[in-house]
Amino acid sequence: MKIAGLDIGTTGCKLTVFDEKGKELGKAYRNYPVKRNIGGHEIDASLLLEEVYEVIKEMAGKYRDIGGIGVTSFGETFVMTDDDGKPLTKAMLYTDPRGAGECEGLKKTLGEKHIAKITGVTPHEMYGLPKIIWQRNNNPEIYANTRHIMQIEDFVVFSLTGNAQIDYSLATRSLAFDIHTLDWNDELLSAAEVDKKLFSKPVPTGTDAGVIRPEVADKTGLLRDTHIISISQDQVAACVGAGAFDSRVAVDGAGTVQCLTPVFDKMPDIEKMMPGKYVIVPYVVPGKYVTYAFSYTGGALMQWCTDTLAKKEGELSSDKGMSVNEYLEKSYSDERKELKLDDDGPSGMLVLPHFAGAATPYMDTGSKGAVLGLTTDTTIAQIYRACMEGITYEMYLNYKNITAAGARPEILHATGGGAHSSVWMQMKADMTGLPITALRTVDSGTVGSAMLTGIATGVFKDLSEASDCMIEKTVTYEPRKDYHDKYLEMYDKYEKLYDSVRKFM
Numbered sequence: 468m469k470i471a472g473l474d475i476g477t478t479g480c481k482l483t484v485f486d487e488k489g490k491e492l493g494k495a496y497r498n499y500p501v502k503r504n505i506g507g508h509e510i511d512a513s514l515l516l517e518e519v520y521e522v523i524k525e526m527a528g529k530y531r532d533i534g535g536i537g538v539t540s541f542g543e544t545f546v547m548t549d550d551d552g553k554p555l556t557k558a559m560l561y562t563d564p565r566g567a568g569e570c571e572g573l574k575k576t577l578g579e580k581h582i583a584k585i586t587g588v589t590p591h592e593m594y595g596l597p598k599i600i601w602q603r604n605n606n607p608e609i610y611a612n613t614r615h616i617m618q619i620e621d622f623v624v625f626s627l628t629g630n631a632q633i634d635y636s637l638a639t640r641s642l643a644f645d646i647h648t649l650d651w652n653d654e655l656l657s658a659a660e661v662d663k664k665l666f667s668k669p670v671p672t673g674t675d676a677g678v679i680r681p682e683v684a685d686k687t688g689l690l691r692d693t694h695i696i697s698i699s700q701d702q703v704a705a706c707v708g709a710g711a712f713d714s715r716v717a718v719d720g721a722g723t724v725q726c727l728t729p730v731f732d733k734m735p736d737i738e739k740m741m742p743g744k745y746v747i748v749p750y751v752v753p754g755k756y757v758t759y760a761f762s763y764t765g766g767a768l769m770q771w772c773t774d775t776l777a778k779k780e781g782e783l784s785s786d787k788g789m790s791v792n793e794y795l796e797k798s799y800s801d802e803r804k805e806l807k808l809d810d811d812g813p814s815g816m817l818v819l820p821h822f823a824g825a826a827t828p829y830m831d832t833g834s835k836g837a838v839l840g841l842t843t844d845t846t847i848a849q850i851y852r853a854c855m856e857g858i859t860y861e862m863y864l865n866y867k868n869i870t871a872a873g874a875r876p877e878i879l880h881a882t883g884g885g886a887h888s889s890v891w892m893q894m895k896a897d898m899t900g901l902p903i904t905a906l907r908t909v910d911s912g913t914v915g916s917a918m919l920t921g922i923a924t925g926v927f928k929d930l931s932e933a934s935d936c937m938i939e940k941t942v943t944y945e946p947r948k949d950y951h952d953k954y955l956e957m958y959d960k961y962e963k964l965y966d967s968v969r970k971f972m
Contacts, residue, residue, distance in 0.1 A: 468534035472916030475540035482522040489936035495525040509557035527688035537920035540619035542640035566597035587646040587747030594642035631667040635749040673919035708915030717876035721885025725765025729874035739872040743828030760865035763823040798848035816840035818857030879903040882911035897950035
């Protein structure tokens with residue numbers, strides 16, 4: 468029997484198939500359009516679902532005996548449907564500006580701190596409930612005909628099985644879920660004048676939703692006894708796939724977005740989390756919680772640097788059989804050695820990595836990026852290095868905040884494309900003072916989804932067995948005290964950078 472992880476992102480979906488021993492066999496990917504304009508940011512859930520069917524059909528054609536598919540997705544975005552699960556309107560993305568006024572209304576009625584204590588999240592228009600109120604107020608006819616309000620995970624699970632259930636981690640992204648009772652909160656829904664019956668049933672992460680509908684089997688080529696598993700929000704699945712099951716391990720997600728995900732062994736204090744806009748999310752291990760500390764531009768900033776500034780270096784690196792990233796890392800080292808400088812130390816430049824706005828602890832979409840310390844002698848390799856440092860300083864800023872709120876990681880597990888950069892991994896170890904172990908897999912979210920699917924379908928006994936089969940560690944980078952001190956000197960300046968730049972931009 469094969470198991471599979473279905474990862475549904477904002478612009479595309481991917482299905483990855485594994486055998487009973489956790490070996491990856493193949494994957495299929497499809498993308499879909501996102502519409503963004505001044506008035507709103509939307510996605511057509513019907514098109515998204517059709518592409519989900521396509522990736523399933525492609526993999527089912529190659530691997531007939533898929534026994535279970537775990538579904539993970541991005542959060543906040545909700546779909547309004549009829550009784551049969553057919554979308555009645557486009558889905559509003561989490562970045563959609565609509566709902567800001569409605570969020571302020573909720574805060575005025577119930578109080579920001581009170582809402583946060585119930586939900587584990589600081590009220591913001593990115594979450595579902597303010598946007599649901601906006602839809603009701605602005606599209607009353609559509610709202611009156613709505614029979615289900617589902618996020619992407621439970622929308623897909625319902626479409627595949629007919630069972631409307633949502634895991635706790637994604638339910639948290641609605642601003643209507645009580646993280647203490649693990650159910651929809653009557654006080655919040657009453658204030659919003661939203662019927663609780665419209666929402667799917669909350670279930671623990673990794674809950675079996677049952678077998679697929681016969682018509683889905685016919686459409687996709689899956690066996691009729693294929694089970695569908697409600698997994699989680701993508702970052703929770705990535706935490707599972709990185710082997711972080713208690714507070715000793717935090718996850719360094721070095722992908723397009725830079726995300727630090729620690730585990731708490733008990734409920735953290737929401738009042739300590741609120742200043743940094745950190746959320747409290749129920750985890751797959753009962754009684755444990757995670758939060759997300761992230762920057763919108765991790766690998767995305769490095770790609771901007773290579774695509775925009777390093778076109779010539781890209782050609783030169785290709786001639787040498789290297790990636791442009793490796794070429795720039797080596798060039799920086801060579802330049803420093805030529806000047807008889809420490810080739811592993813800070814560049815002396817500062818980069819504010821807010822090229823797509825600021826995430827935690829600011830949640831300031833209007834913030835802009837900045838590069839300080841340029842001279843006529845500055846090289847592309849130095850700018851590249853400074854961008855890498857800026858992301859690391861921002862990560863350390865978040866690390867300090869979450870440890871002040873009670874997180875106590877002893878080691879980081881690194882996933883994503885950035886985990887393959889020994890330079891970046893050593894820099895992060897030096898900056899945080901923690902050892903960091905790079906994992907072989909780039910896509911820990913898909914691995915985590917498959918691990919939980921394997922447990923739900925009986926392929927694996929528990930998380931320990933699943934992780935032994937599917938998580939492979941490569942290199943551990945130990946922190947170096949002398950470099951930690953050097954980076955702290957630059958970090959002291961970096962801490963003041965946001966406030967200094969923001970008032971002008």
